[in-house]
Amino acid sequence: MTPSYAPATTTQRQIEVFTDSPATEVKEMAARLSRFAELGITMEGQEILDDIATRIATQTGFVWGMVNAFSDQQTFLGLHNPPPESGYPIVGRTMSRAHGYCPEVVERRLGLPLPDVTASPRFQGNAVVDAIGIQSYFGAPIIDAVTGLVLLTVCVIDPEPRTLADWRHKQEIVRDGGREAASILKIPALPTP
Numbered sequence: 001m002t003p004s005y006a007p008a009t010t011t012q013r014q015i016e017v018f019t020d021s022p023a024t025e026v027k028e029m030a031a032r033l034s035r036f037a038e039l040g041i042t043m044e045g046q047e048i049l050d051d052i053a054t055r056i057a058t059q060t061g062f063v064w065g066m067v068n069a070f071s072d073q074q075t076f077l078g079l080h081n082p083p084p085e086s087g088y089p090i091v092g093r094t095m096s097r098a099h100g101y102c103p104e105v106v107e108r109r110l111g112l113p114l115p116d117v118t119a120s121p122r123f124q125g126n127a128v129v130d131a132i133g134i135q136s137y138f139g140a141p142i143i144d145a146v147t148g149l150v151l152l153t154v155c156v157i158d159p160e161p162r163t164l165a166d167w168r169h170k171q172e173i174v175r176d177g178g179r180e181a182a183s184i185l186k187i188p189a190l191p192t193p
Helices: 022-039 047-060 102-108 127-132 167-184
Strands: 007-009 014-016 064-070 074-080 112-114 136-143 150-158
Touching: 022 064, 022 150, 047 064, 047 074, 047 150, 047 167, 064 102, 064 167, 102 112, 102 136, 102 150, 112 167, 136 167, 150 167
Parallel strands: none
Antiparallel strands: 007 014, 064 074, 064 150, 112 136, 136 150
16 A cells, blocks of 8 residues: 555644545544553653664664654654764654655554565655665564554664565564563553564
């Protein structure tokens, strides 16, 4: 399914949607925001989650790592950037809800290993691919056992494509990072396939 970039109206402001069901998506976003408030999760970077993002990026050999919350935008509660002198772009803590591959993870409620994003016409065109040259992505959801919603995603991205040889290992590293983030944030998470 191709993401929709049409705005949907909320009571406070317009948001970009990434599904074919804007009303459902906005309703889920409101439930997600309520659950974040119950859990005391704020839409701010957290050093302990930055550490998880750094660890999964390092273990997979990827340039960037993120622990991502979905509200009216994507907020990287945990973020690993490359060193400024590396020549790679430095990404900020927020991004449009409709950009990147994490919206697909939220919608599918499953992990998404993309060793080579250009191998699939469905995934080769994306604002993040164009902006920073992403060629590989591995992401996993953190699904709240209480609401059944995907509250967060954990992912690594890189400008180099990967082979299929060790994709399962890289995906497991990302899943482990998700389990650790859920534990730290006290999210009673469902196991992710």
